[in-house]
Each structure stands twice: as structure tokens, then as C-alpha cells.
Amino acid sequence: MTQALDTAIAQHPKTQTFTALRCRECGETYDLGAKHVCEDVCFGPLEVAYDYDAIRRQVTRQTIEAGPKSIWRYKEFLPVVGDNPIDVGTGMTPLLQANRLARRLGLKRLYIKNDAVNMPTLSFKDRVVSVALTRARELGFTTVSCASTGNLANSTAAIAANAGLDCCVFIPADLEAGKVLGTLIYGPTVMAVEGNYDQVNRLCSEVANTQGWGFVNINLRPYYSEGSKTLGYEVAEQLGWQLPDHIVAPLASGSLYTKIYKGFQEFIKVGLVDDKPVRFSGAQAEGCSPIAQAFHEGRDFINPVKPSTIAKSIAIGNPADGIYALDIARKTNGNIAAVSDPEIVEGMKLLAETEGIFTETAGGTTIAVLKKLVESGKIDPEETTVAYITGNGLKTQEAVQSYVGEPLHIEPKLDSFERALERSRTLDRLDWQQVIV
Ligand SMILES: *Cc1c(COP(=O)(O)O)cnc(C)c1O
Numbered sequence: 001m002t003q004a005l006d007t008a009i010a011q012h013p014k015t016q017t018f019t020a021l022r023c024r025e026c027g028e029t030y031d032l033g034a035k036h037v038c039e040d041v042c043f044g045p046l047e048v049a050y051d052y053d054a055i056r057r058q059v060t061r062q063t064i065e066a067g068p069k070s071i072w073r074y075k076e077f078l079p080v081v082g083d084n085p086i087d088v089g090t091g092m093t094p095l096l097q098a099n100r101l102a103r104r105l106g107l108k109r110l111y112i113k114n115d116a117v118n119m120p121t122l123s124f125k126d127r128v129v130s131v132a133l134t135r136a137r138e139l140g141f142t143t144v145s146c147a148s149t150g151n152l153a154n155s156t157a158a159i160a161a162n163a164g165l166d167c168c169v170f171i172p173a174d175l176e177a178g179k180v181l182g183t184l185i186y187g188p189t190v191m192a193v194e195g196n197y198d199q200v201n202r203l204c205s206e207v208a209n210t211q212g213w214g215f216v217n218i219n220l221r222p223y224y225s226e227g228s229k230t231l232g233y234e235v236a237e238q239l240g241w242q243l244p245d246h247i248v249a250p251l252a253s254g255s256l257y258t259k260i261y262k263g264f265q266e267f268i269k270v271g272l273v274d275d276k277p278v279r280f281s282g283a284q285a286e287g288c289s290p291i292a293q294a295f296h297e298g299r300d301f302i303n304p305v306k307p308s309t310i311a312k313s314i315a316i317g318n319p320a321d322g323i324y325a326l327d328i329a330r331k332t333n334g335n336i337a338a339v340s341d342p343e344i345v346e347g348m349k350l351l352a353e354t355e356g357i358f359t360e361t362a363g364g365t366t367i368a369v370l371k372k373l374v375e376s377g378k379i380d381p382e383e384t385t386v387a388y389i390t391g392n393g394l395k396t397q398e399a400v401q402s403y404v405g406e407p408l409h410i411e412p413k414l415d416s417f418e419r420a421l422e423r424s425r426t427l428d429r430l431d432w433q434q435v436i437v
């Protein structure tokens with residue numbers, strides 16, 4: 001493994017911008033291998049460190065704009081060595097100005113970052129997996145794996161197939177049918193574990209030690225998590241090289257949220273955008289809200305919980321980056337809030353009916369929290385706000401099945417159609433909305 005790495009570094013000495021793995025707690029540094037904890041000193045999490053002077057010398061707004069229409073336009077900010085990353089078109093998803101939803105909520109400028117249409121598997125996880133598997137290949141791994149709440153399994157299986165890597169993924173046995181099928185189709189080995197995500201994750205830590213596989217969110221986690229920074233970069237670039245005033249993002253392990261923050265900070269550091277305060281707000285489901293609970297109780301530690309919510313993709317009861325998410329919410333004057341399952345469904349319907357975007361339960365959580373924060377005065381109507389929609393509703397159809405109504409069944413005859421149309425006009429659409437609140 002180290003030899004493959006040395007060779008790779010030797011081939012591209014000039015573009016190497018990442019320098020070490022560094023402990024977030026004690027600052028100890030490690031070589032750029034497959035490890036994620038500070039095993040020599042404090043067992044804190046490791047993070048990729050960069051040479052920002054080197055990045056500043058290599059990157060301008062123009063070089064980025066001339067790059068590929070994918071996350072790899074930011075390759076100098078990502079922990080891969082060569083010029084040949086796994087590029088399956090991940091990233092550069094639309095940033096939509098959401099005028100109808102904004103009006104409904106009472107905001108002036110609201111944007112939706114729409115990773116419901118990210119490629120190839122319709123969630124933001126394609127970002128982190130594209131980076132992790134590129135790095136896995138550089139480190140010499142031939143089998144890749146993950147502990148997943150659903151989307152990560154889809155993404156790891158698909159991108160491993162594209163890269164010709166062997167793949168074995170672990171999921172909780174009770175996942176949504178769409179997420180299971182959307183993994184199996186790519187032909188990986190799928191282990192459906194009788195237990196919740198936190199138990200799956202613990203099992204995978206043991207497997208990582210015994211099998212020598214590259215687990216994207218365990219031993220490759222420092223590289224994997226860097227992929228989420230692109231959600232920050234793209235929003236800054238798509239806003240015309242400016243930062244927003246306020247962002248709202250969902251929290252599972254808390255990684256995505258903390259890396260959007262890191263992405264903004266890096267763009268400021270290398271001079272790609274002007275410095276300004278951005279408020280960071282986070283969204284959880286009440287049925288799994290350990291970070292929101294700690295935020296409200298003023299704690300700087302997380303009490304793990306047992307998840308029970310329809311928002312399975314963000315149901316992590318013991319979030320690895322929870323304390324860092326808390327810190328960011330507090331120091332940016334943001335909030336972390338939780339919403340109930342009925343509110344999540346309502347959030348999914350609200351986004352679909354106002355903006356034509358069908359998101360999954362995690363996106364419903366984000367929209368419901370956005371609404372709650374506006375209503376309680378915690379987002380100012382004047383703030384330019386970005387809501388991160390991270391997954392696609394076609395994968396979690398059972399969550400809304402009984403709330404969307406039924407089509408009108410008719411004969412292939414004009415009078416049958418006209419009678420049905422008459423009936424539908426008496427059926428006030430608002431009735432459907434009241435069913436779910
Ligand atoms: C995994 C996931 C998240 C959040 O992940 P973090 O662990 O907090 O980085 C958010 N939304 C969706 C749809 C996801 O699949």
C-alpha cells in the first residue's frame with residue numbers, strides 16, 4: 001500500500017497539495033495512509049491537512065471555471081494525488097433560486113442546493129464516495145466497503161462498479177426497499193444486518209481490522225469526508241463567488257455540515273471569496289436528534305440515542321462529528337433543531353408543490369426545520385439562505401405513500417373523464433394537506 005502511494009506521489013510531485021493526516025484534538029500528524037483515529041496519542045479523529053500556500057499558487061477563479069463540470073474542478077482542495085480521479089459526473093448540481101417556497105415561508109432570497117439530482121445515485125453521498133474510492137485506488141485497495149444508512153451503499157456500490165473495484169456493503173436490515181434495490185443492482189455483496197446503523201457501524205469497525213478492506217466511512221473516513229467540502233465550494237461559486245448569510249443542512253454523523261464550513265473557510269483562506277460571517281443551522285428528526293438535544297440543553301457532549309424515525313438516512317444515534325457540529329452552530333450564531341415525522345412528510349410535500357423537487361425524508365427534515373426556524377425568527381427574512389437538499393424522494397416512497405392521494409380511475413371515454421374532473425374539483429386540494437399536519 002505504501003509503495004503504491006509513494007509511486008503515485010512521485011509521479012505528480014507538483015500538484016500534491018495535501019500534506020498529512022492531523023488529529024483534530026491534539027494536532028499529532030500521521031502519514032497519508034488508511035487510518036482515521038489518533039492511535040499514538042488521544043484516539044481523536046484524523047483530518048486531512050493541506051498546504052494552502054501551494055493551493056493559492058495553483059488555483060484561481062478562472063482555473064476552476066475552466067475545469068470539469070464535476071467536483072473535480074476543485075481537485076487541488078481534495079485529497080487525491082493523480083490527475084485521473086474517478087469522475088462519474090458527481091457534483092455541480094443546480095443551485096435554484098426558490099422563489100415560490102421563499103414567498104410561502106416569508107423569506108426574500110432562498111436557494112435550494114439540489115443534490116436530489118446528483119450523479120450517479122441521486123444523493124450527496126456520490127461526492128464523498130467519488131473522493132474516497134479515488135483515494136482507495138491510490139492506496140492500493142481492491143475491495144471497498146461501507147457502513148450505510150442507505151444512500152452510502154447505493155453510491156459505494158455504483159462507483160465501485162464504475163471503477164472496477166470489488167464491493168461489500170453493510171446496511172441495517174430494515175432499510176427502504178428503494179435503497180436496497182438501488183444497491184443490489186450494481187452487483188455488490190450486500191450484508192443486511194439485524195440491528196440499527198450504530199450496530200452496523202460497530203461491526204464494520206471490526207471487519208475493517210480483520211479483512212484489509214477500504215471502508216469509505218471508517219478507515220478512509222478522513223478522505224471521504226473531504227468530499228462534502230464541494231457542497232460549500234459549489235454554492236460559493238454558483239452565488240457568483242460569494243458566501244450566503246445562512247445555510248441549513250441535515251445532520252446524521254455531522255460530517256457534511258462541518259465540511260461545508262471547512263469548504264467556506266478554505267475559500268476565504270486562499271482568497272477565492274471575501275470573508276464574511278455565515279450562520280450554520282442544522283436539521284435532525286425528533287426520532288433521532290442527539291445533536292439537537294445537546295444544542296438545546298447547552299451541552300458540549302452528545303448523549304447517544306436509539307433512532308426511531310422515517311428519516312432513516314440521517315438516523316445515526318451516536319454521531320461521530322456531533323461535537324464539532326455543535327461548536328460550529330454556536331460560534332456562527334446558528335441553530336440545530338428537530339422536527340417530527342409528520343412535519344418531515346409535510347416538508348417533502350411543501351418542497352415538491354412549490355419548487356417541483358421530490359426529495360427524500362432527509363430533505364423533508366431540512367425543509368421542515370427551515371420553516372420552523374423562519375417561523376420562530378431564527379432566520380431573518382433578509383438573509384440570503386441556502387437549504388441543502390441531499391437525497392431523492394424516489395428512494396423513500398413508502399414515507400409519503402399514504403399522503404399523496406390516488407389517481408382518478410376512468411374509462412377511456414370523454415364522459416367518464418368529465419365526470420371524474422367534476423368530482424376532482426369538489427375535492428379541495430387543501431384537504432390533502434390537512435391530512436398530514
Ligand atoms: C448521509 C446523509 C446525510 C448526512 O450525512 P452526515 O453523516 O451528517 O455527513 C444527509 N442526507 C442524506 C440524504 C444522507 O444520505
Ligand SMILES: [Zn+2]
Binds near residue numbers: 024027038041044
Ligand atoms: Zn490526537
